[in-house]
Amino acid sequence: MSALSPDLNNRVALVTGGSRGIGRAIAISLASAGAAVAVNYRQRGDDASQVVDEIESAGGRAIAVRADVSVGDDVTRMIGEVEDRLGIVDILVNNAGMGAFLDIDNLTEAEFDRTLAVNLKSAFLCTQAVLPGMRARRWGRIVNLSSVAARGAGLVGVHYNASKAGIEGLTRGYAARLGREGITVNAVAPGPIDTEMAAPLKAANVAERLPVGRLGDVDEVAQVVLMIVGNGFVTGQTIPVNGGASFI
Template sequence: MPLAPDLNGRIALVTGGSRGIGAAVACRLAEAGADVAVNYRERTADAEAVVAAIAQTGRRAVAVAADVSRGEAVAAMMRRVTDSLGAPDILVNNAGIALIRGIDDLTEADFDQTIAVNLKSAFLCTQAVLPHMRAQRWGRIVNISSGAARGAGGVGLHYNASKAGLEGLTRGYAARLVKDGITVNAVAPSLIETDMVKAGLAPTPARIPLGRFGTAEEVAQVVLMLVGNAYMTGQTVALSGGIAFN
């Protein structure tokens, strides 16, 4: 069995795909043979750079701007993706925000925005791709969670709640879609080497037993594994460098 799935003929949609984990996932999916829609909200140049990198692999790609926390924007994005590439067979719900707040600084607006972007967006995008996946009786959905779903984390309780909700959403969809040939899983990274992590959340990897931050590429490897595995569903795969064990 090959280590990477053969995704030739498949269409993938990656939300929040303009940089970091999303960009790494989009490129790995393309390397495995998929045509990829790269969703972004504001970083047009970054998204176009990911599309250009995918084009180097010989696969088709399109950058699609949309605020995936809004239903009408998701519907418009799906029309654009379907017209440009075809209906998605693979969905990676990666879009998210991490507003670092203490309990006394957290506002209702912060809480609502975090739930909308980190959790509601996954619901909206999943609902949008299900008709096609069900019709063909094949689909792969991977949600990007966080170790904060089960631990204290450093962002704030609003972030904890959004990621714990995302893992509940993962299990709920998995249980209801397993008979349709659709798998739904999550990946929960902790302390991946991003600008946000190094700038304030964890300036050094001192608390990681492995002795370094994780990489976006390592997260993408797990996403590819989940896309290629037809038997695993409803699971959360943690990447923490030894910080925590399931």
């Protein structure tokens, strides 16, 4: 296979927040390239099981694994379960996230803390947990889901801006330290994507303000993730997938 469609046979992937939306599309895409996929979820067990069923129906291997990835003990247990059932994690996609639409007058300390824990701390915890296995093999791919909001005003709120800007800093920091060990770390920054979370964006008619004139599709984000996983020379980068919402 080419770098745009890598051969991931004998590789194990973990996708956090993989039960729906962008995470679901990424999990299915990685499985289609041959990876055994662990589909992480926190609450939506039925949705995660459906993703597993779809992968298995196509001849792939997958498991659903429950964990709150913003909690260190949960992450440790999750990684142990994935290693026991599938093997050492070669590919980590830190996709789990949240984003309550709140303006600055309604944003509370608790909501700010929770957003950073789910969107940013979780990526740190999961990365730290998979690094020993990647370092032992001298091969690894880590992809973090950022957002156009990391570098722009965004519509969700300053808590979301901060969490996604942090993801990009985390990405560059790990990339600089791990490249010589065969581990790449990159971010993908979607713009408005047609998911459940995007309902307020539809109501605001955001698509009409984009150069492409529509919201993005989850498969278009998954395609970029797959490209990054297949390329060992791209690291420390943030790849925008935003329909021209910004040019960086």
